[in-house]
Structures are given as C-alpha cells and as structure tokens.
Amino acid sequence: MTATATSREGRSPATRSTYFSRRRLWGAFFVSPALVVVTIFFLAPLALAIWISLTDWNIGGFQRFVGLANYQRAFTDARFFEALRFTTIYTLLVTTLTFLLGFGLALLVRAPLMRMWALRTMFYFPVVIGLAAASFIFVWLFNDQVGVVNEVLMALGLIDKPVVWLAHPDTAMATLVLMVTWKNAGFAMIILLIAMQAVPENLYEAARVDGATAWQSLRRITIPLILPTIALVLIILVVTSYLAFDQFYILTRGGPNNSTITATYWIYNQAFIGFRFGYATALSMVLLVFLVVLGWLQLRILRRDVTL
Amino acid sequence: MTAGTASSPTRRFGPLGRLGTWGFLGAFVLALLFISPLVWSAVTSVKPAGEAATAPMALPSEISAANYERLGDYGAGIATYLANSILVSGIAVVGTLIIGTMAGYGFSRFDFRFKNLLFIIILATLMIPFQALMIPLFVVLRQLGLTNDLFGLAMVYIMFQLPFSVFVMRNSFDRVPRELEEAAIVDGAGQIRLLVGVMAPMVLPGIVTIGLFAFLLAWNEFFAALILLTHESTFTLPILLLSARQGLWFTIEWGALQAGVVITMIPCLVFYFLLQRFYVSGLQSGAVKA
Numbered sequence: 001m002t003a004t005a006t007s008r009e010g011r012s013p014a015t016r017s018t019y020f021s022r023r024r025l026w027g028a029f030f031v032s033p034a035l036v037v038v039t040i041f042f043l044a045p046l047a048l049a050i051w052i053s054l055t056d057w058n059i060g061g062f063q064r065f066v067g068l069a070n071y072q073r074a075f076t077d078a079r080f081f082e083a084l085r086f087t088t089i090y091t092l093l094v095t096t097l098t099f100l101l102g103f104g105l106a107l108l109v110r111a112p113l114m115r116m117w118a119l120r121t122m123f124y125f126p127v128v129i130g131l132a133a134a135s136f137i138f139v140w141l142f143n144d145q146v147g148v149v150n151e152v153l154m155a156l157g158l159i160d161k162p163v164v165w166l167a168h169p170d171t172a173m174a175t176l177v178l179m180v181t182w183k184n185a186g187f188a189m190i191i192l193l194i195a196m197q198a199v200p201e202n203l204y205e206a207a208r209v210d211g212a213t214a215w216q217s218l219r220r221i222t223i224p225l226i227l228p229t230i231a232l233v234l235i236i237l238v239v240t241s242y243l244a245f246d247q248f249y250i251l252t253r254g255g256p257n258n259s260t261i262t263a264t265y266w267i268y269n270q271a272f273i274g275f276r277f278g279y280a281t282a283l284s285m286v287l288l289v290f291l292v293v294l295g296w297l298q299l300r301i302l303r304r305d306v307t308l
Numbered sequence: 309m310t311a312g313t314a315s316s317p318t319r320r321f322g323p324l325g326r327l328g329t330w331g332f333l334g335a336f337v338l339a340l341l342f343i344s345p346l347v348w349s350a351v352t353s354v355k356p357a358g359e360a361a362t363a364p365m366a367l368p369s370e371i372s373a374a375n376y377e378r379l380g381d382y383g384a385g386i387a388t389y390l391a392n393s394i395l396v397s398g399i400a401v402v403g404t405l406i407i408g409t410m411a412g413y414g415f416s417r418f419d420f421r422f423k424n425l426l427f428i429i430i431l432a433t434l435m436i437p438f439q440a441l442m443i444p445l446f447v448v449l450r451q452l453g454l455t456n457d458l459f460g461l462a463m464v465y466i467m468f469q470l471p472f473s474v475f476v477m478r479n480s481f482d483r484v485p486r487e488l489e490e491a492a493i494v495d496g497a498g499q500i501r502l503l504v505g506v507m508a509p510m511v512l513p514g515i516v517t518i519g520l521f522a523f524l525l526a527w528n529e530f531f532a533a534l535i536l537l538t539h540e541s542t543f544t545l546p547i548l549l550l551s552a553r554q555g556l557w558f559t560i561e562w563g564a565l566q567a568g569v570v571i572t573m574i575p576c577l578v579f580y581f582l583l584q585r586f587y588v589s590g591l592q593s594g595a596v597k598a
Contacts, residue, residue: 023418023419023420024418024419024420024421025420026414026418026499027414027417027418027419027420027423028414028418028420028421029414030410030411030413030414030418030503031410031411031414031415031420031426033406033407033410033411034407034408034410034411034430034470034474035426037407037463037466037467037470038429038430038433038467038470040448040452040463041445041448041463041464041466041467042433042436042441042467043429044444044448045441045444045445045447045448046436046441046444048444048447048448049440049441049443049444052443052444052447108331108335109335115332118339119335119336119339121581121584122339122340122342122343123339123342124580125342125343125346125577125580126342126343126345126346128524128576128577128579128580129346129528129572129573129576129577130524130527130528130529130530130546130572130573130576131528131530132528132530132546132549132550132572133528133546133549133569133572133573134345136549136553136565136566136568136569137345137346137349137566137569138345139553140349140352140562140565140566141345141348143562145361146360146361146364146562147364148348148364148365151364151365152365155365182342182345186342190588190591191591194588194591194592239437243437243439245439245531246530246531249530249534250550250553264439264531267439267440268535271442271443272535277443280443281443281444284439284440284441284442284443285440287437287440288436288437288440291435291436291437291440292435292436295434295435295436296435298434298435
C-alpha cells in the first residue's frame with residue numbers, strides 16, 4: 001500500500017488511476033467506523049421506531065401490525081396534549097429567562113480582561129456539572145425541612161413559615177424554571193459572547209464619535225450583527241426545553257397532581273410504566289417530527305444559508 | 309475569545325463594555341450567587357452525619373467524611389458506581405477520539421462515492437432527538453446482547469457525540485496545509501502512519517475538544533442511563549444519586565446525597581477549568597461558526 005501511495009503523481013495513466021482508486025478506498029476506510037456506528041445506533045433504531053409505532057407491542061410482547069391506530073389515538077390523547085401544553089409553557093418561560101439573563105451576562109463580561117474571564121468561568125460552572133447533579137442540589141436547597149432557601153427567606157423576613165416549594169404546581173414550576181435558568185444562562189452567555197466579540201470595535205467607536213448612546217449602539221450595531229447567533233441560541237434552548245425530562249423526574253416526579261408532566265415524561269410513562277411500547281413510540285415520532293422542523297432551522301442557521 | 313481589542317486605546321468594547329468598579333463588584337456578587345449552590349453543596353457534604361438536616365445554614369461543626377463513607381452503603385457501594393462511570397466515560401472518550409478523528413480525516417482529505425451524502429447523514433443525526441429513539445435503541449442493544457452493559461451505553465454516547473465530533477475534526481483537518489502531508493507522502497509514510505504521526509499532532513486542539521465534550525456527556529447523561537441500565541450493579545453516578553435520594557430506609561440522607569453530587573460534579577469542573585480554551589473553541593467551531 002505504502003509503495004503505491006508514494007508514487008502519487010503516477011508516471012503512467014495506469015499507476016495514476018490505481019493511485020486514485022486507492023485514495024478512494026482509504027477515504028472509505030477512514031469513515032467506515034463512523035458509518036457503522038451511525039447505521040447500528042441511529043439508522044436502525046430510526047427505522048425500527050417507524051415499525052414499532054405501527055404495532056401494538058405492549059407488556060405481553062405480542063406484536064401486531066395496527067397501521068396508523070397509534071397515531072389516531074395520539075391525536076385524541078388529551079393527556080398527551082396537556083403534556084405538550086405544559087411543555088410549551090415551560091419552554092417559553094425557560095427560553096425567555098435564560099436568553100435574557102445570558103444576554104445580560106454576555107454584555108457584562110465581554111471585555112477581554114482577566115477579571116472578566118474569572119466571572120465568565122463562574123457563570124459557566126453550572127453548565128458543565130450535569131442536569132442530574134444540579135437537580136439533586138436544587139431538590140435539597142428547596143426542600144421545606146432542610147432547605148437553605150426557606151431559611152434564607154425567613155431570615156430576610158420575606159416569608160413567615162417554610163414554603164413547600166415542590167408541593168404546589170406554581171411554586172414547583174417556579175423552582176424548576178429558576179434551576180434551569182441558572183444552569184443554562186452561562187451557555188447562552190458564552191455563545192452570544194463569541195458572536196459579540198466578533199463585532200468590529202471600530203463600529204462602536206464610529207458610533208460613539210457620532211454621539212450614539214450605549215443603548216443605541218446595542219440596538220443598532222450589536223443586535224443586528226449577532227442576529228443569526230441569537231436565533232441559534234433560541235432554537236437550541238427551545239429544542240432542549242421541549243425534551244425536558246431529567247429535572248422533572250428528579251425534582252417533582254411529574255407531581256404535584258401530575259401538574260408537571262412534560263411530553264418526554266408522558267412518553268416515558270407510557271413506555272416504561274405502562275409498557276405500551278407501540279403507542280409510546282408513536283408519540284415519540286410525533287414529537288420527533290416537530291423537533292426535526294426546529295432542528296432543520298438550526299442547521300440552516302449553522303450553515304449561514306439564512307440571514308435573519 | 310481572549311483576543312480582541314486590547315490594543316485599542318479607548319478600551320470601550322461597545323455598550324456596557326467598560327464596567328466601573330461598582331459595576332464589576334455587582335457582577336462579582338452575581339457570579340458568587342451563581343456558584344453558591346455548588347459551594348454550599350460541597351460545604352454540606354463534609355458536615356458530620358445528620359448535621360445537614362439539623363442545621364442547613366450553619367457551617368460544619370467539624371470536617372467529617374461520614375457522608376462520603378455513607379455512600380459506600382448504597383447498593384453496590386460508591387466504588388462500583390464510580391468505576392462504572394469512569395469505564396463508560398473512558399470508552400466513550402476513546403471511541404469518540406478514534407472514530408471522530410478517522411472520519412474527520414476521511415471527509416477532509418479523501419474523495420469517495422457518496423461522500424457528501426454520508427457527511428450530511430451524519431450531521432443530520434443532530435436534528436433527531438435521541439430521547440425519541442430510546443425504545444428501538446433498547447431493542448437494538450438487546451439484539452446485540454448489550455443491554456445492562458456499560459459498553460453498549462458507551463456506544464450510544466459515542467453516537468450522541470458523533471455529529472459534533474466529525475464536524476469539529478473535519479474542520480480541524482481542513483485547516484492543516486496540504487503541503488505538510490504531501491511532504492510526508494513523498495517521504496513514504498503510509499496512510500495510517502501519516503494520520504497518527506503527522507496529522508494527529510496538527511489537530512490536537514480538535515482532538516482535546518471532542519474528547520472533553522464526550523467526557524462531559526458520558527459522565528453526566530441521565531435519561532439513556534436510566535432506561536438502558538436496569539441492574540443496580542451497572543448504574544452510573546447520576547443513577548446512583550437517585551437511589552441515594554430515596555435513602556436506605558426511606559429517610560433521605562441529605563448529607564450523603566450532597567456527597568454524591570460533589571463526587572459527580574468535581575471531575576466536570578476540573579476538566580472544564582483546565583481545558584476551557586478547547587471547550588470554547590469547540591462551541592465556536594461546532595455551534596457558532598460553520
């Protein structure tokens with residue numbers, strides 16, 4: 001192999017074409033492990049998902065082809081739509097707050113100075129620790145008996161007696177939104193920061209010479225120039241929020257009174273509590289199609305085909 | 309990201325660019341607030357047994373390892389779960405490095421049939437949420453005899469990270485000048501030796517980046533681990549925390565839970581802190597610039 005590859009500018013047409021077909025083989029060789037993984041762990045499950053969603057596979061293991069029955073059922077499943085509605089509200093709250101906080105933080109720490117780097121690192125720490133770890137911190141901080149949050153609020157005189165945060169739908173939602181905002185604001189900050197630092201400094205200086213206020217240069221220079229990145233951050237936050245599961249599973253277990261069941265949680269319950277695999281897979285496919293549309297938008301933005 | 313306009317005489321950095329002393333202090337207090345849950349979790353984890361519940365706000369009366377020792381009593385013991393997490397993360401990182409680097413090199417430097425189509429298929433997997441494929445993934449792993457198997461879970465994580473890894477590595481190889489490998493080919497290096505000996509050192513930042521992201525994913529992932537692992541002896545750290553929360557006799561041991569949280573988060577914080585530069589460049593090339 002080595003010997004032929006060496007003579008790359010082949011002297012005769014014959015060696016030349018050998019050289020190119022060898023290159024083709026090498027190319028295929030290098031990408032083949034990735035293709036094997038994609039085929040076994042992505043394409044096969046995807047094809048299988050379509051098939052399973054058309055069967056009535058359940059705990060009995062009996063698999064019968066039922067056509068689109070699962071999908072028909074999905075579209076009349078009030079609790080699935082309730083879960084979608086809840087997920088949508090959660091997504092809107094979390095995305096808005098995370099984006100605004102992240103944007104503010106990015107403005108705050110954007111100067112390329114050592115002390116700003118220290119602040120950025122601190123703001124980013126919650127992002128890298130993992131959602132499960134973060135959830136187990138918050139389930140303890142907001143506990144009504146041993147939680148620090150109640151203690152602090154009582155010491156400040158803001159509440160008289162401990163609040164059972166996770167026992168009421170509204171306070172449970174507030175706790176979850178607060179946690180996820182805290183956890184993801186740093187992510188929004190870093191992405192926006194990278195885009196902001198690419199804005200040429202002389203634009204700001206020119207604006208300042210012309211007497212522009214800080215607000216004006218933010219509105220007229222920063223925001224328009226980083227708009228594709230803003231769209232990207234929003235889409236990533238929306239897609240992640242729509243798939244929310246871990247924090248609900250750990251903090252509220254869907255309660256109180258099933259008031260915090262997200263779409264993924266409902267699918268999980270159908271599959272692994274109810275063992276309705278066929279139906280759960282059909283619900284997954286509905287969610288999947290919805291998110292693929294969002295993901296397609298993300299890819300478009302990544303490839304800069306769109307200018308928003 | 310630290311580069312920029314430090315040489316600019318005015319140092320304004322656009323709106324809000326220059327924080328005054330008070331502005332900086334305000335931002336600093338906010339940053340302290342951000343890390344306070346992590347700090348308080350760590351402080352609580354070294355309290356003597358029971359103190360976490362009786363005095364949530366107080367500092368530990370003495371530094372104690374009791375909560376950490378308690379973790380040894382859960383299920384198969386913390387050592388097993390730590391080993392499981394290290395094994396899964398190790399396989400996921402090594403697999404990601406090998407598969408991602410090879411594929412990135414192949415897509416960057418070679419022409420072959422369906423190259424663009426294959427690249428798009430790999431990238432398109434980004435758009436499909438894996439949460440939606442858990443049931444069929446379980447079926448596939450069962451067919452391969454990989455259920456309740458840490459290797460199987462690691463393969464799933466390698467797949468999770470594959471589009472990002474291939475994308476980052478292809479971009480990294482694209483930036484290496486072609487003259488370099490042409491010189492090596494003239495010198496008679498074989499393809500494998502060329503990749504390992506000449507090209508890989510040139511794309512080391514990309515390799516560190518995809519390894520770091522693979523580690524953070526595999527170490528922290530919860531949903532797939534929850535579904536694909538059902539035997540207690542195979543649980544990873546995030547799943548162990550779930551049983552720590554339920555407690556041994558249905559009383560939650562808050563101190564032990566926070567000890568588990570600390571063990572889970574420390575490697576992430578350390579690796580992020582040390583390899584921050586690679587982390588940010590990963591976000592830059594993988595998420596922002598294409």
